[in-house]
Amino acid sequence: DTAVSQTPKYLVTQMGNDKSIKCEQNLGHDTMYWYKQDSKKFLKIMFSYNNKELIINETVPNRFSPKSPDKAHLNLHINSLELGDSAVYFCASSQDLPTEAFFGQGTRLTVV
């Protein structure tokens, strides 16, 4: 019974396309995150939602738009994909402060 699940695991798409990555957590956590791991292996925060409210919005192109329909779900929509968007995207959740965040398995996005 996966705690944080994200789909798809792999995503290959052409430049200019629009794609979405879905994330769901069954831990009852109030806070969910999207992290990006780029080619240099850094795990960087992109967005954070607490009880469906956006609380962190790092310097990310506005082609990236998170959507939280309820506190168990945080989806990431990306418009007009570019080659530089190729990375692994991780969803995570935690209760309140970001201690012991639980991560999903990651979505490897490849833009060709």
Next chain:
Amino acid sequence: DQQVKQNSPSLSVQEGRISILNCDYTNSMFDYFLWYKKYPAEGPTFLISISSIKDKNEDGRFTVFLNKSAKHLSLHIVPSQPGDSAVYFCAASPPQAGTALIFGKGTTLSVSS
């Protein structure tokens, strides 16, 4: 500007020996530190943590040491096992609500049998 630094990209250790992974941070306001372990094609999983009010936390084979004056923490694995081979991320938690963990680049540990 990296606030959490793991300066060793890789470490190789023989089975049964001690593995020591190091992490430095720049922000003295960080109040909680965590280590995550990551296998290929999986997400990071929480391993062990330490509060800034402590200098040591132990959980089985894993011990984390914190030296606040040096802004340095380390993860000791004793004895190392081949299954410990993975990427280890050091992370720090800012004290403010509404923030997120800040990660280092990770250190790849290889334990040979």
